[in-house]
Amino acid sequence: MKIALFIPCLVNQMFPEVGVATLELLEKLGHEVILPEGQTCCGQPMTNSGCYEDAKKTTLKLLNAFKGVECDAIVCPAASCLVAAKENFHEFDNSPEAQVVIDKLYELTEFLHDVAPIAEFKKPFPHKVSLQMSCHGIRMLSLATPSENMSLQRHNKVEAVLSQIADIEICYPERRDECCGFGGTFAVDEGAVSAKMSKDKAYFHYETGAKYVVGFDPSCLMNIDGMIRRQKLPIETRHIAQVINEAL
Amino acid sequence: MSHTASKIHADKAAIFCKDEDRVNWHSKALWLLREKRDRAASSLPEWEQLRQLGSEIKLHTLTNLAKYLEMFEQNCQANGIQVHWAKDAAEHNEIVHGILSHHQVKKLVKSKSMLTEECHMNPYLEERGIEVIDTDLGERIIQLAGQPPSHIVVPAIHLKKEEVGELFHEKIGTEAGASDPTYLTRAARAHLREQFLSADAAMTGVNMAIAEKGAVVVCTNEGNADMGANLPKVQIHSMGMDKMVPNLDSAAVLLRMLARNATGQPVTTYSSFYRGPKAGGEMHVVIVDNGRSNMLKDKILAESLKCIRCGGCMNTCPVYRRSGGHSYNYTIPGPIGIAVGAQKDDTNSIAWACTLCGSCTQVCPTKVPLDKIIHHHRRLKAEAGNLPYGKRSYMPVVGKVMGSAPMLNTSMAMARTALRILPGSLLKPFAGAWGKYRELPVAPKSSFEAWYKKNRS
Amino acid sequence: MSSKSFILKALEQTAIAPQPMPEINVAPRVDDLIGQFETNLNTVAGVLHRAGSLDLVQEKVNTLVAEGKQVISLVDGINANRETPEDQHDLKDIDFAVIPGELAVAENGAIWVKQPEGHRVTPFICENLLLVVEADNVVANMHQAVKKLTLDSGKFGAFIAGPSKTADIEQALVVGAHGACSLNVYLV
Numbered sequence: 068m069k070i071a072l073f074i075p076c077l078v079n080q081m082f083p084e085v086g087v088a089t090l091e092l093l094e095k096l097g098h099e100v101i102l103p104e105g106q107t108c109c110g111q112p113m114t115n116s117g118c119y120e121d122a123k124k125t126t127l128k129l130l131n132a133f134k135g136v137e138c139d140a141i142v143c144p145a146a147s148c149l150v151a152a153k154e155n156f157h158e159f160d161n162s163p164e165a166q167v168v169i170d171k172l173y174e175l176t177e178f179l180h181d182v183a184p185i186a187e188f189k190k191p192f193p194h195k196v197s198l199q200m201s202c203h204g205i206r207m208l209s210l211a212t213p214s215e216n217m218s219l220q221r222h223n224k225v226e227a228v229l230s231q232i233a234d235i236e237i238c239y240p241e242r243r244d245e246c247c248g249f250g251g252t253f254a255v256d257e258g259a260v261s262a263k264m265s266k267d268k269a270y271f272h273y274e275t276g277a278k279y280v281v282g283f284d285p286s287c288l289m290n291i292d293g294m295i296r297r298q299k300l301p302i303e304t305r306h307i308a309q310v311i312n313e314a315l
Numbered sequence: 316m317s318h319t320a321s322k323i324h325a326d327k328a329a330i331f332c333k334d335e336d337r338v339n340w341h342s343k344a345l346w347l348l349r350e351k352r353d354r355a356a357s358s359l360p361e362w363e364q365l366r367q368l369g370s371e372i373k374l375h376t377l378t379n380l381a382k383y384l385e386m387f388e389q390n391c392q393a394n395g396i397q398v399h400w401a402k403d404a405a406e407h408n409e410i411v412h413g414i415l416s417h418h419q420v421k422k423l424v425k426s427k428s429m430l431t432e433e434c435h436m437n438p439y440l441e442e443r444g445i446e447v448i449d450t451d452l453g454e455r456i457i458q459l460a461g462q463p464p465s466h467i468v469v470p471a472i473h474l475k476k477e478e479v480g481e482l483f484h485e486k487i488g489t490e491a492g493a494s495d496p497t498y499l500t501r502a503a504r505a506h507l508r509e510q511f512l513s514a515d516a517a518m519t520g521v522n523m524a525i526a527e528k529g530a531v532v533v534c535t536n537e538g539n540a541d542m543g544a545n546l547p548k549v550q551i552h553s554m555g556m557d558k559m560v561p562n563l564d565s566a567a568v569l570l571r572m573l574a575r576n577a578t579g580q581p582v583t584t585y586s587s588f589y590r591g592p593k594a595g596g597e598m599h600v601v602i603v604d605n606g607r608s609n610m611l612k613d614k615i616l617a618e619s620l621k622c623i624r625c626g627g628c629m630n631t632c633p634v635y636r637r638s639g640g641h642s643y644n645y646t647i648p649g650p651i652g653i654a655v656g657a658q659k660d661d662t663n664s665i666a667w668a669c670t671l672c673g674s675c676t677q678v679c680p681t682k683v684p685l686d687k688i689i690h691h692h693r694r695l696k697a698e699a700g701n702l703p704y705g706k707r708s709y710m711p712v713v714g715k716v717m718g719s720a721p722m723l724n725t726s727m728a729m730a731r732t733a734l735r736i737l738p739g740s741l742l743k744p745f746a747g748a749w750g751k752y753r754e755l756p757v758a759p760k761s762s763f764e765a766w767y768k769k770n771r772s
Numbered sequence: 773m774s775s776k777s778f779i780l781k782a783l784e785q786t787a788i789a790p791q792p793m794p795e796i797n798v799a800p801r802v803d804d805l806i807g808q809f810e811t812n813l814n815t816v817a818g819v820l821h822r823a824g825s826l827d828l829v830q831e832k833v834n835t836l837v838a839e840g841k842q843v844i845s846l847v848d849g850i851n852a853n854r855e856t857p858e859d860q861h862d863l864k865d866i867d868f869a870v871i872p873g874e875l876a877v878a879e880n881g882a883i884w885v886k887q888p889e890g891h892r893v894t895p896f897i898c899e900n901l902l903l904v905v906e907a908d909n910v911v912a913n914m915h916q917a918v919k920k921l922t923l924d925s926g927k928f929g930a931f932i933a934g935p936s937k938t939a940d941i942e943q944a945l946v947v948g949a950h951g952a953c954s955l956n957v958y959l960v
Contacts, residue, residue, distance in 0.1 A: 102764070108717035108718075258752065262753070401775060469940060476942045541895075580815075583933070585932060585933075585951065590924070591925060614789075
């Protein structure tokens with residue numbers, strides 16, 4: 068398939084290795100990968116704060132970067148940015164061209180589970196990983212059935228993808244899908260509560276005895292990583308793309 | 316706390332967070348309720364079906380509210396119940412006072428009603444010489460302590476048993492140093508029994524009002540509503556008009572979820588249906604608007620009126636559990652408190668006391684889209700120019716920077732460089748709350764875009 | 773304009789689209805209703821006497837009376853030592869009340885008690901409550917219960933699930949808050 072990468076600003080600027088892993092793993096799976104130019108922020112920090120006017124220009128700029136780009140799918144390694152892009156594109160542009168872009172948007176895990184499943188992993192990943200089930204991916208993108216939901220049919224796309232890797236040991240922190248406290252500007256506006264949430268989350272991951280915290284949302288991982296290092300906990304964060312790329 | 320203390324959520328939360336042991340205790344106590352709720356909900360294979368039904372029943376009722384309110388009034392009257400309409404809190408209080416003064420009531424026993432809290436009824440009646448006794452144990456505790464409730468179902472959840480012991484020692488004469496919950500509860504039972512037996516009138520909130528029957532349903536575990544309403548001559552039930560349901564079948568759906576979602580019990584100990592006054596007594600129902608019809612004019616805010624006040628959203632809320640019910644500048648705290656209270660929040664802060672994680676929405680037994688409503692409040696606040704101070708100053712700047720690729724790239728490149736070359740101690744003061752509590756991110760040498768240009772194009 | 777008219781008028785501007793009333797059709801769990809009821813009654817701190825009969829209830833009442841307890845019975849055929857007083861406040865020293873329950877609900881251990889003879893407060897003010905329910909009147913769930921229960925115009929009724937309880941002090945469960953401190957259910 069021909070895939071256009073949607074690399075959110077945080078990944079582009081702070082976690083290029085996540086972008087690289089995403090690109091490499093998609094290439095290893097035989098896809099053609101391109102990076103449309105002119106990508107900016109999805110507008111989430113502004114719209115989540117209620118400031119739609121401040122978000123409009125940014126969002127439309129990002130949308131325009133994808134309009135008319137020839138591809139089968141637009142793949143993003145950041146769940147909450149993807150959710151925000153979908154919602155904000157729709158909010159500010161209801162043209163058919165915008166809808167074409169929206170219909171092609173996938174979060175990486177979602178893409179690897181629903182659209183182009185991985186036939187085979189070549190290498191083992193002999194480590195215990197504690198999965199970071201970030202809120203927007205779980206509750207808005209339905210990457211897994213949230214813990215609050217009592218549906219008899221349950222799914223977990225993150226575990227489904229990772230569990231195919233040989234020797235990987237998957238576990239979950241206590242209160243498995245409780246928010247890590249990042250919440251974008253929440254971490255700044257509500258510093259004390261945010262920090263306490265992050266601290267609890269970092270310790271819950273650490274208490275599993277896992278070597279890595281693995282997640283699909285770089286912003287949550289950045290938050291947890293900052294707390295892990297402050298608390299000097301012997302556990303590290305990894306993006307799911309990095310784990311998959313290592314095992315291919 | 317002094318009168319000049321900030322009412323802003325983040326400030327009050329920061330004070331609550333200073334005592335980390337207490338935060339852990341509070342958070343755990345409420346999470347325990349969430350776990351009990353999970354067990355109770357998962358024991359019913361039809362749980363998600365019930366939530367869907369609950370949502371549809373409430374939406375149906377809200378979209379036909381005028382019809383059902385009138386049906387309810389007519390049926391109440393046929394059952395010998397007197398119905399009153401109050402457009403706001405002031406009128407509610409006047410109506411209640413009118414009934415009480417007509418009967419020369421000196422002492423009113425009240426069972427849990429968040430509506431009377433919303434209307435600030437207790438001080439209103441007390442100023443007019445009527446003693447108001449809250450009879451729910453948790454409510455009595457906070458009434459004696461002179462505090463507002465910190466949770467709608469477990470109003471004294473913020474207090475430890477030692478604190479209750481001290482309070483009871485001082486106010487109702489329990490032994491000094493005694494803090495055993497059974498002992499304290501027994502003492503409260505004896506103390507409140509005297510109040511029930513000597514009251515001139517009783518008042519309760521309403522969990523559901525059944526239009527087809529002209530009846531109100533009141534749920535308690537302690538039996539205080541029934542001890543109250545069934546002893547004195549006069550009983551008054553105050554209800555927000557969102558408490559309406561069409562019929563008994565609807566009530567059954569909601570009753571199956573209410574206690575399970577609140578505390579994990581299969582049902583509250585008492586679910587009492589009042590369809591008329593006791594022999595020789597008087598029964599009054601006060602229907603209150605107080606802003607509800609206004610919320611119905613906004614199709615997103617309207618859905619907050621589907622709430623049945625189980626408190627499940629508070630128990631799951633990671634922010635509520637770590638900031639305490641008193642940090643919200645509204646009578647009702649937590650996600651539903653933000654949903655129904657943000658418009659009245661003069662600090663313009665509670666709408667931002669949320670990470671938009673969405674857990675509350677998933678827990679809600681009537682599928683109130685709480686995160687969507689809270690998000691919408693932020694937008695309404697922003698459009699009305701009511702952003703919290705910090706945001707008002709930095710948001711437009713963020714918008715400009717993020718919207719411009721060169722500006723974004725330049726500023727991020729500068730930040731990256733700064734993070735790499737400057738010592739952390741120099742950066743932390745500039746990193747605000749982030750740097751205060753966490754290590755700053757380790758900056759990479761270049762952006763992904765630069766890597767891509769070098770390696771792929 | 774009256775407040776009623778004001779409110780009804782304001783409701784004309786409701787923004788949400790009309791929603792039909794859903795059909796409530798929830799599959800009941802019908803296996804071992806009495807077993808389910810007992811499990812749930814125990815969960816809510818009540819006790820079930822399965823093989824009850826009115827004779828057994830009378831025996832229990834006789835024992836209580838012999839112990840000097842103040843017992844009132846509102847169940848036909850069960851005789852106790854106290855009559856319904858004129859004033860409900862005079863029920864304050866009742867140790868045991870024997871009251872008919874109309875329906876028992878398997879899913880949650882609740883018993884529907886329709887308006888009792890005498891005073892409404894009787895099942896709440898007594899120290900201990902004995903409910904007598906016919907074994908045929910156990911229903912699966914609340915959907916079925918509300919279809920069968922009696923709630924006449926001007927009357928009162930309550931689902932009672934266990935003795936009065938509270939967990940308002942540090943979430944510690946304490947049985948016996950304001951209502952009855954124990955609940956025994958006799959299936960007859």
